[in-house]
Amino acid sequence: MPGLGTSFGRGGATNYQQDLANSDCIVIEGSNMAECHPVGFQWVMEAKARGAKIIHIDPRFTRTSAVADLHVPIRAGADIAFLGGLINHVLDNDLYFKEYVVAYTNASALVNEEFQDTEDLDGLFSGYDPDKQHYDQKSWQYEPEEEPHSGHDDSAKAREQEEGSQHEDVKRTDQAQAAGSGGPPIAAKPKRDETLQHPRTVFQILKRHYSRYTPEMVAEVCGIEPQVFRTVADWVTSNSGRDRTTAWVYSVGWTQHTVGAQYIRTASILQTLLGNMGRPGGGIMALRGHASIQGSTDIPTLFNLLPGYLQMPNAIQHHSLDDFVAESQGVAGFWGNMRSYMVSLLKAWWGDAATAENDFCFDYLPRINGDHSSYRSIADMIEGKVKGYFLVGENPVIGHANGRMQRFGLANLEWLVVRDLQMIESASFWKDAAEIETGELVTDQIATEVFFLPAASHVEKEGTFTQTQRLLQWRHKAVEPPGDARSDLWFYFHLGRILRERLKDSTDPRDRPLLDLTWDYPTHGETADPSGEAVLREINGVGPDGRALSSYMELKDDGSTTSGCWIYCGVFADEVNQAARRKPGREQGPAALEWGWAWPLNRRLLYNRASADPDGKPWSERKKYVWWDEEAGKWDGIDVPDFEPKKRPDYVPPEGAKGPAALAGTDPFVMQSDGKAWLFAPKGLQDGPLPTHYEPAESPVKNGLYGVQANPTREQIDAPWNRTNPSSSSVFPFTFTTYRLTEHHTAGGMSRTLPYLAELQPEFFVEVSPELAEERGLEHGGWATIVSGRSAVEARVLVTERMRPMHVGGTVVHQIGVPYHWGSTGISTGDSGNDLTGVVMDPNVHIQESKAATCDIRPGRRPRGKALIEFMEDYRKRAGMESGLVPVGGRAPMDSVSGEAKPGRGPAAVQPGE
Amino acid sequence: MTSVSSASPAFTGKDPQNRLFGPLPDVTEEAGYEPDHPKRVGFFTDTSVCIGCKACEVACKEWNTLPMDDSHGTRDVIGLSGMSYDNTGQLGANSWRHVAFVEQSRVVDLPMPAVGLPGATRQDTGEPSPAGHAHQDDSLAEAQAHSVLNAEALSEFDPQTAQTGSDKQIRWLMSSDVCKHCTHAACLDVCPTGALFRTEYGTVVVQGDICNGCGYCVPACPYGVIDQRKDDGRVFKCTMCYDRLTDGLMPACATACPTQSIQFGDLDELQARADARLATLQSQGVETARLYGRDEDDGVGGAGAFFLLLDEPEVYGLPPDPVVTTRDLPAMWRAAATAAAMMVGVALSAVLGSRKR
């Protein structure tokens, strides 16, 4: 997550779940932890039993709220205003941890004279280009202490690099996500004023920026009463400092917004000011929803990344390996060794074919130039640009925003491969899509050829999941998969093998990368299942002697080492599968260092150097964690120190030092190029160096803080199949938020199909307040139709006082809860909540805003067939929106993408009356 | 066969009633096990830490391979109950754990802070809002305008003393119910076939190979726990995972429970733990906390599965004062020896009958 990555240097959760038990106060915001992570929640309950205060901030009163000390209802989409209010409270009342802030953050850094804040520009920062809808970030930079560093000796070349990084096509490539394990490189260390008084210090800018986030403003924007706000502020600040720590817990309730990365940034700033980072019981816990979702960003099946958060090379800047590493080459911190990580990756992939002479096959890598993320690819599918699609353990027709758009995408492919345990809607769309009923799709006119391949379950294959706290845990194989079911390892290995066989006589240079690929994994069993351990060992990497390496610090840039994912280097240390270690928790210390293996280098609590003061002594006995042992001349503690083990606290880097050596003994954020936690992000985020409250793209109210209504850099795709509701619309007056329930799993393929889970939450329902029920004539247990610009769905109604109308900006905002698990297959079926959500995205990470959008609700079931098209078109017309009609097959082109005009119209649309 | 009569040893002890009512120090030995039998085990369900996840329900069904829940014949197709997040409804032949969800709210009189932009007055909700809220009842609108939108801690919530005022507080109670494994188990006492029996762990279990589906136990249970499976005829209920106990494991529900709301162990230890937990909660001002089924002087001689509740038992769907339905059985038997003889006859024929299966 770039919110954490740009703040601290790594994108992963900063702490581990068990450590929550050490917290004195836990704020769960943007997460429904008790419902979505019940077993992890035991640590919250443990903290509570030890006397910690538990606060749940959420639009709904949930099962988490039920056991919290305080539930604070907040209007969906207003968290930055709330957290900004807390920051203002902390700064205004001098409640920040001064020594920590001065020593470990960039509070004292001076920012460029040209920087202008949202205070000056009514909601915009300096550098905004209204035509391209993005920022030129040059004016956000630090005022440098020395001449800017460049990896290129040639200054013209350096300038070209810098220009390149501001190219709009580069910006759309999610560079911020590359801060997953290494903060954005900065050219030079900033000038500093440790008194924090200079008006251009980060500290003073921060103060000015948040000065308008008063308790009254928080009440106005969030619907949170000042006295409740004060209770939260008091609990949090009185439980932060030398002796006490507060933890923040978030999940997709924060990420799924058009300003999602900035939500996390706001919490990062607050937690940094309070001195809660890198300390036991503190931190920011990112709770992730899938077994290996952390793993799938570490070793990314993501368009913009290579393993270990190395960027996917882009066509504008990266013509060679030198270009690729130029920005980071030699910068302070561990990111400065990026060339070693990249060369080791290339060696792992192309083995002997990768030589210093051929740039280690750098040119074998395809280049990106813009947004190639999932939603954009779906839009391209609808336009017929994508031929084939693999769906591997995902059911986007239900689990992704705008189900109708997803189905149109699938219906316009040449072929589709689906790998899953059970039949899912994304495989059977050609016969059971909602659009078949409306006539927008016709089964025998859909050309998509579909291969459904049964997948092996988690007990039928060996391998590692990386769970939410960056911990890799090996699963042993228990039984063989049934019938044709195979592991995905099997599928990709054999697909690759067949492709290489087909091409073995090819002389086409484009086939070289496939043919030169290292692809000779040992297999076992009748089905020739490749060895997961062999792959894990390749991920770990080997040295010149062919032995597994034990640390990424051993990686070299001369081609003598390999590593398929440098941050995982060490998982196979000493030729032992460290992820398979299972020393019982009760037989080891609190960090349980011998259970599984966590990146980086088995550290469980990141930035733990900050748990000691600048001299290396624990801030307090109560919060002792890692400290400098003068006698032994090294760092010690109950965890692996997240610091060079022998770097003294009083170490000052010599003039001209590079890489890790350029970090001082008081720089705990070792992946940042200045070693500091970033209160202000001079680089790395597309939508501003400081989080600013913007309304969701679809909001029932006006932005109470600035003239700018919504994130000016949000990414939008406008097309008949993706219309955005106008804000403050009387046609779509209510806010809805999507979520999941304990009893189900995301898109439902692993829960709606199981009797014991299906019966526990058997039907699609929505939650409304008694006030809204009365206003709209909704009956408890009866049917309601919920409508957005995308579609209409029907659901049973739960009228509950757990939903509350919010008082915002002088009006009442009603919020509707929409769990999104249902679809047409399985035991428990129903309409899909994600048919309501639209695709409008955060510019940093292309995550859609499904946690706050607008809708209407009315009693009764929805129209069916053609009548539904008519019903929807009437809604859109009344709301002043463009038509949502599409031709049969759904192939309606995009009108625009984030302000870029898209010419041309497709064939005639299916009319309501047809 | 008249030996099972008022003259039998069962009714000639020091306290003839003791076997069917009142405290019983060693229910296991009473059931004929040697003095070195295992200690009596039980469940302590602490509802104050229940998060309503229903892991107990699923873990129970997985272990005991129970069918989906249509035990009452009322749900041919699964559907939403409308009872908060509870779609199980009640304990039954196919649901041996049941999590109840109770939503409560109350209004309280708290100070009303002024809300609005500095210098602006915005308490006037007279203006119609965009969604046409104008037709709202004035008092409701007024109440909403002043609402302090927080729900207070459990410890400060006491629905018995709800006050009038403009604020609303919410409490969501969750509680996992289960067979109580009573000290005096009416189901067991009325069972004519010996299908229900007391295990060496002091728990009460149905033996599927004996039960003939007569159903006498169903109305006998003061909690409405034991239930017949429609398509099978026999009765089913929680066994406290008798089979798992023989392997030194905890019951499936207690094993799974993420927050240790369901605790399994030796009953005396659990009782001590519960007493301590109650004292803690009460010292924190949770005056409504109470133990249910803990008191061995209650109508069932104390339960093997007991609870810490945050409200009256009725709120959770539990009978406030359960009494073993066989309390007066000895007197009845003394008055009707023939009836007793008949019961033995029934038992005999049932046993022989079940052998033929």
Add this chain to the structure above:
Amino acid sequence: MKTWLDAWPVYRQLTGSDPLGRGKAARSEATESVVSRTATADRVVQSVCPYCAVGCGQKVFVKDEKVVQIEGDPDSPISRGRLCPKGSASKQLVTSPTRETKVRYRRPYGTEWEDLDLDTAMQMIADRVLDARRKGWQDEDGGRRVRRTMGIASLGGATLDNEENYLMKKLYSAMGAIQIENQARI
């Protein structure tokens, strides 16, 4: 005769220590032979729950090459043996009778699923990958070298193993496919 009599509950009841026949005397044959299937499993395999990212430890009990029980692993320092309802339903997940175990194929414009042999399916998919790769191939885009294909996209990874994600990314990159995504954005 003696044996038969011993097995007769009423006899045991009348002669033993359990005159009311509520305990020891009432034990049936099935009860006497009850055994936990955790005890009779051929092996127990340590695993990790496949649902959310908490990473709960699981113990998988296998008997006759079938999964007979999945429950929490008390050794795990994260979960301490506990599981949520989804984790508790894991055995049902992996032994579900509605799991697809055969390749299903829907031809273009087809109205029903058809059977297909796995090997044939693999060969057909390989054909289509090469074809789509060629159709979507770009050596340059906007005058800049990209050497990639826009003909192939992929979605999924968050539910898979690291090793699987690794092979996917490696293979896709080598074939030039870049539209590779997973749930991590969602």
